[in-house]
Each structure stands twice: as structure tokens, then as C-alpha cells.
Amino acid sequence: MSTKDYVEKDYYKVLGVPKDASTAEIKKAYRKLAREFHPDANKGDAKAEERFKEIGEANDVLSDPKRRKEYDDARTLFANGGFRTGGGGAGGFGFDFGDLFGGGTGPTTGGPGGGFGTPGGGGLGDIFGGLFNRGGTRTAGPRRGADVESEVTLSFLEAVNGATVPLRMTSQAACKSCSGTGAKAGTTPRVCPTCVGTGHVSRGQGGFALSDPCRDCKGRGLIVDDPCPVCHGSGRATSSRTMQVRIPAGVSDAQRIRLKGKGAQGERGGQPGDLYVTVHVEAHPVFGRKGDNLTISVPVSFPEAALGGTIKVPTLGGPPVTLKLPPGTANGRTMRARGKGAVRKDGTRGDLLVTVEVAVPPQVSGKAQEALEQYRQATAAEDPRAELFKLAEGA
Known part of the structure; x- marks a missing residue:
């Protein structure tokens, strides 16, 4: 395709993103489309394979900030027939875009017919040379x-x-x-006789010469x-x-x-x-993750929580650890088993965070029921909600 056709190809439309889309939005759109049109998911579908290539081409340009800027600049320059001239061109002079894009020995800023080149090969050559990986007939x-x-x-x-x-x-x-x-x-x-192996040919447009990919060899320089x-x-x-x-x-x-x-x-x-x-x-059915630490919830009986004791806790892929419950351990309290968590970047391990859950039996009978009745009578004078009411009245 010609240079003009190339820059008029809307890569934003290919990925379905707006022109002011962020890099993250572009990558997200690319990943979604790449999964949808991946050859492995569309075996034998030539259209899906072509779409996959087009999506990859668009991502290559738009995900690279430098190439994206060059692409946007080039589209702006060619918008609405940019660089078209009538009659004898710019003041009747003929310009070769090979010099213009390549930043050769043409006029610098301020010279007659200048305003395009810059000393040292800058200007439009940076835009088109970077975008198409070429300049002039190189x-x-x-x-x-x-x-x-x-x-x-x-x-x-x-x-x-x-x-x-x-x-x-x-x-x-x-x-x-x-x-x-x-x-x-x-x-x-064999070497393409039209472009003599360069992959590009010049065509006249008004007073200018525009370098395009050779149609005979499709820009490869070979037939x-x-x-x-x-x-x-x-x-x-x-x-x-x-x-x-x-x-x-x-x-x-x-x-x-x-x-x-x-x-x-x-x-x-x-x-x-x-x-x-x-x-x-x-x-995992048992373990969770919180950064470099692993988490686990461990049920304990009421006597263990009230009177204290020792409990065994499973670890991920290793032997269990023994933790000591202090008397009066509250439901939801979290204890730490050091060095039993996930591996960090430096090779050390995080911790295992153990959350205590007091297990309440669904049914109580026999001696257990009698013991609980005796406990209730012994603690009847204690109201665990008294402080709650004080705080509520004070508010």
C-alpha cells in the first residue's frame, strides 16, 4: 500500500479504542481481541487469522509511545490531502521527499523554501523514518x-x-x-528491477516526489x-x-x-x-493469601478459648505447627506463625495468619448440657452486654 494509505489506516478503530485512550486501555483492548481471534480458538478460520494479524499490527504501533506519536503526527500531516500542491508546487520548485524525510542536505529552518528540515537530520524525517523504518530510498x-x-x-x-x-x-x-x-x-x-532492491519507488505529485513501497515487490526489494x-x-x-x-x-x-x-x-x-x-x-479450600502472608481460619471449642490450651494448625505443603491459646481468647482473634507463609522475592517467607473461630455445637445433651446449665447459673450475675448499653446511652 502507499504511504498515504498506510497512515490513513485507523489503528484506533482496529482495537476499538478512542484516540485519547491510555496505554493501559490499549493493552486491555488488545488482550481481549487477541484472545477472541487467536488462531488456536479459530482453527481453520482465515478471516480470524487475518484479524489477529491486524490486531497485532495495531498494538505494535499504539502500545509504543514513540511509534504512536509518530503515527499520530503522520496522520495529522496527511489529513485532508496534506502535502498536495497545484501547478508548480511550492514556488515552482521540485522537492524530493527522500531528502525531506531523510533530513539530508536540504534547506534548514529559515532558508528559501525551508521550514521543514533541521540541522542534523531532524524534522519530518524523524517522524516518517521512525514510523516506516525508512527514509527516502534507503x-x-x-x-x-x-x-x-x-x-x-x-x-x-x-x-x-x-x-x-x-x-x-x-x-x-x-x-x-x-x-x-x-x-x-x-x-x-531475484532483485526487483522496478526499485532495484530498495523496496521503494518515487512518484510525482505536483511539485513533489513521494516515496512509496514498491508495488511489484510489495516493499521487499525482491521478486x-x-x-x-x-x-x-x-x-x-x-x-x-x-x-x-x-x-x-x-x-x-x-x-x-x-x-x-x-x-x-x-x-x-x-x-x-x-x-x-x-x-x-x-x-484453595483451606488457605487464603494476603500479600506475602497466608491466611487460615481455625475452629476452637469454647473451653479452649475460655481456659486456654494448645492447638495444631495445618501449613501449606509442610508439617503442622503448634500454637498456644491464652486463656480468654476472643472469637476472631488472629495469631501469627512466623515463616509459614508465601515465598518473597528475596527467598524468605511471609507468615501464616491464624484466625480463631469459636465453634458452637448445633446440639448439646447429656453431661455437656448439665455442665453448661451449671455454668450459666454460676455466671448469671455477669451481663456481657452491660458495657454496650452504657456506651449506647452515653452517645
Whole structure:
């Protein structure tokens, strides 16, 4: 597509976000759409695969603040037919956008016909060179691979202690059948005679010369006469691979982990992208989590709470601990078993927070009932709600 067509492509519309959306909103929209149109969830659906690629392309631009600014600036410059001139152009002079974008030896600010370039190669060249990875007729440079999103579900114990899990990823990579050349095995591409291998051609528009991707080679600089049957000459194909990923100890539910360089492969020698793994942690029937500490509720009998004693408390994946209940332990009191919690980043462990719950039997009979009746008579003069009424009347 032409440069104008490229910048008029609405990436905000692709992700369904407003133009003033924050980075967090853009990433949230991307993750939602990526899950919906992922090839693994839409096997054999070519339209879903194309939509998945389009979503990834939009995220690559909008999630990077620098590339997003360049994209927005370029769209503004081309809005409503920007750079169009009539007759002889600007004062009858012919300008080559290769010089203009590349920041070559053209006029600097304040010179005749100037106002575009800046000393040292700045100006519009920074915008278009960064956005399209090119300037004028220079060949395309290395391009970083796309970031890849994935999810993993861990048990409560795995999240606390850490785990190594297999993770299957699907992303764009160099076609294995043709090694990224786009040509059928046994053949090689040839240099495009139209752009002479640069991947770009200049076309006149009024008094200007605008550099566009070469239509014959689609900007690659090479012509494939006998295309690869797998990638159909693009040199790129959807690749699935399974890798062992180490999830660190102490990870929490919904935490997002970044694994540098584990994303999609780069193009033309570019660095690979990153892998972002969102962790989901299954609930435990006994234990809970509060930061680096684990929590547990332990039932105790009324005599244990009133008279005191010792109780055994289970721990996560280890032997039980013994705690001492002081006489008169109130319902809901929390005690601490040190070093029995989740693993911290420095390798130490948090604590186990034990909350006491006084268990009330649903039915009482026999000697237990007689003993409780005697206890009620012995404490009849004590009103546990007396202080409550005093405070209520004082208010």
C-alpha cells in the first residue's frame, strides 16, 4: 500500500479504542481481541487469522509511545490531502521527499523554501523514518518482533512455591519451509528491477516526489517467481511452539509477568519481542493469601478459648505447627506463625495468619448440657452486654 494509505489506516478503530485512550486501555483492548481471534480458538478460520494479524499490527504501533506519536503526527500531516500542491508546487520548485524525510542536505529552518528540515537530520524525517523504518530510498532496516500475550493457570501451591510449566505459543515467524525467503525450495528470489532492491519507488505529485513501497515487490526489494506453497511468498508463517516457562515463587492472581526476548521473532535481523504471561491462581479450600502472608481460619471449642490450651494448625505443603491459646481468647482473634507463609522475592517467607473461630455445637445433651446449665447459673450475675448499653446511652 502507499504511504498515504498506510497512515490513513485507523489503528484506533482496529482495537476499538478512542484516540485519547491510555496505554493501559490499549493493552486491555488488545488482550481481549487477541484472545477472541487467536488462531488456536479459530482453527481453520482465515478471516480470524487475518484479524489477529491486524490486531497485532495495531498494538505494535499504539502500545509504543514513540511509534504512536509518530503515527499520530503522520496522520495529522496527511489529513485532508496534506502535502498536495497545484501547478508548480511550492514556488515552482521540485522537492524530493527522500531528502525531506531523510533530513539530508536540504534547506534548514529559515532558508528559501525551508521550514521543514533541521540541522542534523531532524524534522519530518524523524517522524516518517521512525514510523516506516525508512527514509527516502534507503532499504528497510531490522524490525523488532511483536510482543506475545499468553495465560497460564496455577494451583495455589504452585503459585506460592513457584513452578515450571509448559506454555504453547502461536506467533508470526520466518517460514520454516523457505527459511523466510518466500521462494519455493530449490529456488531463490531475484532483485526487483522496478526499485532495484530498495523496496521503494518515487512518484510525482505536483511539485513533489513521494516515496512509496514498491508495488511489484510489495516493499521487499525482491521478486519471488516461484512462491513457497506454505507462506505463499510472504516469507512469514504462523508458528506454534511449546516452551518451558519458569513462574517465580510468590506470584499472585492476575499478575502479569514479562519474559524478555521470548516473543515473536524479529524481521531482517531485528530483536525478538517479549512474552507477557498473565497468571491465574486457583483458589484453595483451606488457605487464603494476603500479600506475602497466608491466611487460615481455625475452629476452637469454647473451653479452649475460655481456659486456654494448645492447638495444631495445618501449613501449606509442610508439617503442622503448634500454637498456644491464652486463656480468654476472643472469637476472631488472629495469631501469627512466623515463616509459614508465601515465598518473597528475596527467598524468605511471609507468615501464616491464624484466625480463631469459636465453634458452637448445633446440639448439646447429656453431661455437656448439665455442665453448661451449671455454668450459666454460676455466671448469671455477669451481663456481657452491660458495657454496650452504657456506651449506647452515653452517645
